[in-house]
Amino acid sequence: MADLKGRFIVLEGIDGAGGSTQANRLASLLLKKGYEIEKLAYPDYTTPIGQLLLKMLRDKEFRSKGIEFTPELQFLLFAADMAKDSDKIAEWLEGGKVVLADRYFPSTLAYQSVMGFPLKRGLDFAELFHLPRPDYIIYLRISAETSGKRKKQEGSLDWFEEDAEFLSKVAKAYEHLAKNSVFGEWKVVDAERTVSEVASEVARTLGV
Numbered sequence: 001m002a003d004l005k006g007r008f009i010v011l012e013g014i015d016g017a018g019g020s021t022q023a024n025r026l027a028s029l030l031l032k033k034g035y036e037i038e039k040l041a042y043p044d045y046t047t048p049i050g051q052l053l054l055k056m057l058r059d060k061e062f063r064s065k066g067i068e069f070t071p072e073l074q075f076l077l078f079a080a081d082m083a084k085d086s087d088k089i090a091e092w093l094e095g096g097k098v099v100l101a102d103r104y105f106p107s108t109l110a111y112q113s114v115m116g117f118p119l120k121r122g123l124d125f126a127e128l129f130h131l132p133r134p135d136y137i138i139y140l141r142i143s144a145e146t147s148g149k150r151k152k153q154e155g156s157l158d159w160f161e162e163d164a165e166f167l168s169k170v171a172k173a174y175e176h177l178a179k180n181s182v183f184g185e186w187k188v189v190d191a192e193r194t195v196s197e198v199a200s201e202v203a204r205t206l207g208v
Contacts (some may be wrong), residue, residue, distance in 0.1 A: 012137055
């Protein structure tokens with residue numbers, strides 16, 4: 001059995017992949033096994049930066065008010081949302097806690113690179129601002145078609161979710177990141193299956 005004390009685990013995937021659900025499942029499992037857990041989710045809509053991101057993603061009227069959300073501006077907003085937590089993540093890890101994030105910097109690399117932001121520039125930002133690197137990046141792989149079906153069942157779609165072609169490109173970007181172990185060790189899980197099946201596979205992948 002793997003020892004995950006002081007490890008940083010990130011769950012990634014396109015919209016509808018089930019990151020929040022699987023993060024909760026994994027957190028419950030690790031708590032039962034005696035680990036101390038700290039959970040994060042991005043975007044963090046509880047902060048001023050997160051509120052701006054929420055407006056950008058959900059409010060078409062807001063996006064039409066003259067603010068040009070260029071790929072550069074989008075990257076900076078998403079990245080700043082995560083950079084604000086760098087010190088506390090490092091502190092938690094140093095204290096032996098498991099830090100579990102529902103999305104993190106790899107999602108920004110995937111989504112914003114498709115929008116036109118250079119991947120290398122994103123990685124340079126991470127190094128410059130000392131973003132903690134995950135020990136494990138669990139990529140919950142689903143198709144853009146599955147994403148669309150799941151998100152429509154949940155209700156309204158945001159700016160990114162409503163574009164199937166865009167999500168297909170993001171899925172390919174994720175595949176590139178995983179294949180090349182960009183920003184951490186990637187583990188791919190087929191997330192087209194039931195919630196329980198995916199949760200079991202995530203646990204096996206982590207050795208718990």
